Amino acid sequence: MKRTARLYALVEELRAAAPRPLTVAALASRFEVGARTVQRDLQALMETGVPVRSQSGRGGGWSIDPQMTLPPIHFTxxxxxxxxxxxxxxxxxxxxxxxxxxxxxxxxxxxxxxxxxxxxxxxxRIVALQTHGDAAVRTAVERALAEGRVLRLSYNDAAGRTSERVVEPAGLLTAEGRWYLIAWCRTRRAGRGFRLDRIAAAAPTGERAQPHDLGELLVGSAGAGAVRPTVLGSLTAPPVTP
Structure with missing residues (x-):
């Protein structure tokens, strides 16, 4: 079994046993590999954010929080x-x-x-013309959206002017190959769209953001007619003006 497949199978094995922990020896026997290989695999899972954890002492071993992972999904x-x-x-x-x-x-x-x-x-056979964005900015936006946190932005508008904004993220909009952060802008006291590749810097404040309805923030903007694909729920529409 290739390592990627084994990592996937390890997660499912831990999910099936949860909340009961499994020992390294039991996992090594199950996948017919050495204990050191299993230890390295479990460490790799932890480093990629998979919620696996070890418990020491009698009756200990490795376990996973099933609420933090998806059950097996059977695709055609x-x-x-x-x-x-x-x-x-x-x-x-x-x-x-x-x-x-x-x-x-x-x-x-x-x-x-x-x-x-x-x-x-x-x-x-699928190729895409790559655009390069600031990885630190993208990561800050992703985390702010996922955690509902306020962001402090340094933003360059279409005319090249830079401004400092404090925003409460509401969602993402994609249009014509560009991505926009839709947020309540405390500086402008209104909903705004910020093109991700024009965000020069993004810093989390640690402050919890107020919840905002994405549709309401888009009312009156060029993105007012945005629709959600039936499955993914992402938005596709013309960009909104910052």
Whole structure:
């Protein structure tokens, strides 16, 4: 079994046993590898954010919080190929691009035989013109949205003017290959759209943001007619004016 597939299988093995911990010896026997290999795999899972943890002492071992991971999802070969291709097209400046890459790897790793080869072959034929954004900015925006935190931005508008903004993130909008942070701007006291590649710096404040309805912030803007795809819930519409 390849390592990526084994990592995926390790998570599912821990999920199936949760909340009961499993010992390294038991996992090594299950996957027919050495204890050191299992230890390295578990450490790798921890480093990538998978909620696995160790418990020492009698009855201890490794366990996972099942509420922090998804149960197995059974895709058809066509569904898995479509997801792999879509995730492969995520550019470096796309929000959550890192998670998209690891998700694509897990999908391919969970498949076997011709289905896996077909998914990888299709993904190899998907190309995207990459745009480069500031990774630190993208990470700050991702975390602020996920955690509901206020952000302090240094923003360059279309005319090249720089301004400092304090914003309460509400969501993301994509239009014509660009990504926008939609937020309540405390500086302007109104909803605004900030093009991600024009955000020069983004710093979390640690302050909890007030919840804002994304649709209400878009009312009266060029993005007012934005619609949510039925499954993914992302937005596609003309950009809003900062």
């Amino acid at each position: 070969a066509d569904e898995a190929a479509a997801l792999t291709a879509a995730l492969a097209a995520a550019g470096a400046a796309t929000p959550y691009a890192g998670a998209a890459r690891t998700a694509a790897q897990k999908i391919v790793a969970s498949m076997a035989g011709p289905a896996s080869a077909a998914a990888q072959e299709l993904a190899a």
